[in-house]
Amino acid sequence: MSVQQVLPLNGLAAEQSGPFRADHLLVAEMVKPGSKVLDVGCGDGDLLQLLETRGIDGRGIELSREGVNRCVAKGLAVVQGDADTDLVNYPDDAFDYVILSQTLQATRQPKVVLENLLRIGRRAIVSFPNFGFWRMRLQLLIGGHMPRTENLPASWYDTANIHFCTIKDFVELCDEIHVKMERAEALDLYGRPLRLRLPWWVWNLFGEQGVFLLSRGGGK
Amino acid sequence: MVGVKSVPSPTIPSPTISADDRSHEVDHPSSEVARFGADQPLRLDCGVDLTPFQIAYKTYGELNADRSNAVLICHALTGDQHVANVHPVTGKPGWWETLVGPGRPLDPSKYFIICSNVIGGCMGSTGPASINPATGKVWGLDFPVITIPDMVRAQAMLIDRLGIDTLFAVVGGSMGGMQVLQWTAAYPARVYSALAIACSTRHSAQNIAFHELGRQAVMADPDWHNGAYADQGIHPHRGLAVARMAAHITYLSDAALHRKFGRRMQDRELPTFSFDADFQVESYLRYQGSSFVERFDANSYLYLTRAMDYFDIAADHGGVLAKAFAGIETRFCVVSFTSDWLFPTSESRALVHALNASSARVSFAEIETDRGHDAFLLDVPEFFDISRAFLQSAGKARGLTNKDG
Numbered sequence: 001m002s003v004q005q006v007l008p009l010n011g012l013a014a015e016q017s018g019p020f021r022a023d024h025l026l027v028a029e030m031v032k033p034g035s036k037v038l039d040v041g042c043g044d045g046d047l048l049q050l051l052e053t054r055g056i057d058g059r060g061i062e063l064s065r066e067g068v069n070r071c072v073a074k075g076l077a078v079v080q081g082d083a084d085t086d087l088v089n090y091p092d093d094a095f096d097y098v099i100l101s102q103t104l105q106a107t108r109q110p111k112v113v114l115e116n117l118l119r120i121g122r123r124a125i126v127s128f129p130n131f132g133f134w135r136m137r138l139q140l141l142i143g144g145h146m147p148r149t150e151n152l153p154a155s156w157y158d159t160a161n162i163h164f165c166t167i168k169d170f171v172e173l174c175d176e177i178h179v180k181m182e183r184a185e186a187l188d189l190y191g192r193p194l195r196l197r198l199p200w201w202v203w204n205l206f207g208e209q210g211v212f213l214l215s216r217g218g219g220k
Numbered sequence: 221m222v223g224v225k226s227v228p229s230p231t232i233p234s235p236t237i238s239a240d241d242r243s244h245e246v247d248h249p250s251s252e253v254a255r256f257g258a259d260q261p262l263r264l265d266c267g268v269d270l271t272p273f274q275i276a277y278k279t280y281g282e283l284n285a286d287r288s289n290a291v292l293i294c295h296a297l298t299g300d301q302h303v304a305n306v307h308p309v310t311g312k313p314g315w316w317e318t319l320v321g322p323g324r325p326l327d328p329s330k331y332f333i334i335c336s337n338v339i340g341g342c343m344g345s346t347g348p349a350s351i352n353p354a355t356g357k358v359w360g361l362d363f364p365v366i367t368i369p370d371m372v373r374a375q376a377m378l379i380d381r382l383g384i385d386t387l388f389a390v391v392g393g394s395m396g397g398m399q400v401l402q403w404t405a406a407y408p409a410r411v412y413s414a415l416a417i418a419c420s421t422r423h424s425a426q427n428i429a430f431h432e433l434g435r436q437a438v439m440a441d442p443d444w445h446n447g448a449y450a451d452q453g454i455h456p457h458r459g460l461a462v463a464r465m466a467a468h469i470t471y472l473s474d475a476a477l478h479r480k481f482g483r484r485m486q487d488r489e490l491p492t493f494s495f496d497a498d499f500q501v502e503s504y505l506r507y508q509g510s511s512f513v514e515r516f517d518a519n520s521y522l523y524l525t526r527a528m529d530y531f532d533i534a535a536d537h538g539g540v541l542a543k544a545f546a547g548i549e550t551r552f553c554v555v556s557f558t559s560d561w562l563f564p565t566s567e568s569r570a571l572v573h574a575l576n577a578s579s580a581r582v583s584f585a586e587i588e589t590d591r592g593h594d595a596f597l598l599d600v601p602e603f604f605d606i607s608r609a610f611l612q613s614a615g616k617a618r619g620l621t622n623k624d625g
Binding site: 057059065068069071072073075076077078079080081086089090091094095 | 551553554569572573576577578579581582583584585586587588602605606609610612613614616
């Protein structure tokens with residue numbers, strides 16, 4: 001897969017202000033109105049609420065009981081569950097999109113989870129922190145420490161994130177399991193997309209996180 | 221919950237409410253009654269057509285012009301239709317006034333709330349304590365065995381009678397939750413939203429075992445007379461009270477009992493070296509037993525526990541639970557409580573998995589509390605917040621006007 005093939009940078013909604021996070025706005029922009037969406041690891045339900053304002057039928061799974069109960073208390077259709085163990089309960093093609101926002105790196109089996117996302121959803125939207133980000137590299141190279149950032153403040157011994165990867169790693173995984181990248185975005189530290197059409201290595205260095213719209217049947 | 225009363229005798233006292241008060245409610249309830257004649261028999265799962273029969277019910281609030289704001293509340297094993305009014309036999313407040321009432325999640329100013337006594341009950345719906353019109357005597361064990369689907373079938377006939385096509389919500393906990401789930405499985409198009417609390421799609425072996433213990437306690441009472449005690453003008457109150465005491469323990473939790481009672485003594489400093497109720501927890505249980513028999517019929521207890529034992533939605537759908545909910549459009553909210561060991565969270569999770577497999581719209585919250593199964597009847601604010609939000613969200617989707625946002 002060539003880099004240019006997977007970098008169709010379109011007009012972005014991220015400049016919008018308001019109560020919603022920039023990366024959520026970007027994800028929401030990738031979802032066609034009127035579709036059915038499952039948000040895996042939906043946290044407090046902020047993204048689901050944003051999707052709801054756009055007439056999207058959203059459901060959620062969240063690991064923490066507190067998160068689930070806050071979501072349900074907002075009237076959202078959210079269940080307590082684990083991406084690693086509970087996705088198997090959903091039938092094929094149950095959703096138009098399955099979203100995994102900042103959760104992939106916390107799963108025990110990212111590959112299996114990714115395969116499940118694209119089994120139960122016709123498309124998947126996956127975002128994750130990029131461990132190839134220059135500040136991460138610098139912390140390890142110069143400081144000799146496991147990297148920590150504003151968005152990933154936990155120490156190595158108490159982090160829930162057990163499977164970090166770089167944008168480059170993720171692209172390779174998608175190739176390996178025949179996942180097609182319909183759209184890819186790299187976001188800076190503030191969740192704003194890097195607006196330029198840039199080669200992968202630049203994204204891998206300057207993107208703090210990657211957001212990918214995926215569908216079945218890509219790769220080798 | 222009910223306070224602790226001192227009980228001096230080592231055995232369970234006789235009821236203070238006369239049997240006449242209770243038996244009057246059985247056939248002539250102080251609530252509304254829907255009577256179904258020979259032209260409308262109730263088809264029971266056991267193969268019997270029950271006719272005539274009656275369903276006693278209460279309503280709160282007004283049905284709107286679109287007939288779209290009706291909520292059916294399904295009561296638990298020993299509940300009845302008096303969900304939010306003073307009980308005609310005991311004089312106590314309604315059993316779910318924490319959830320139902322002005323300013324509560326189920327506010328009669330917004331919803332038309334219906335609660336009926338289940339078929340097989342003893343508060344005005346036809347059951348083993350009712351008079352069998354064929355003999356002029358109390359049904360007793362001649363009453364056919366009923367099931368949860370039978371209860372729901374009777375409720376559907378009541379809803380028809382009230383001119384309601386689709387219920388905005390069906391709500392219930394424990395055995396009431398079983399009815400909620402049965403409603404969605406049997407009449408998915410008639411249930412817009414379902415709030416199923418502390419329940420399961422099937423009764424577990426442990427729960428059947430507890431019920432059998434209770435039934436054996438009733439049947440071991442010499443006053444039971446093989447179910448024909450009414451003919452003798454007596455009631456097996458000792459056996460029924462023991463059944464209730466055993467069941468009541470299962471509604472609580474070790475932590476809740478410890479917090480409430482610990483090893484504290486009842487009105488005394490030292491043990492009496494007797495079988496008197498030395499401990500507060502004993503006194504409490506005896507009170508629970510003796511107050512229960514004042515308002516409940518022993519045979520009815522046998523029939524309703526049996527109905528719960530037989531409940532297994534998956535078994536009715538080829539053993540695959542998800543098939544029961546295939547293609548369902550009902551909005552579900554499933555709630556469990558961490559310390560509920562009668563209907564543990566694992567049971568709710570199995571239901572949620574089946575609903576997910578059916579692509580149903582489902583919310584599922586497990587609420588942390590040490591109050592056990594009974595938590596659904598108690599003041600648990602997080603439960604109310606979740607119930608309120610679920611109903612409001614469903615109401616918005618249903619186009620109900622929302623007076624309190």
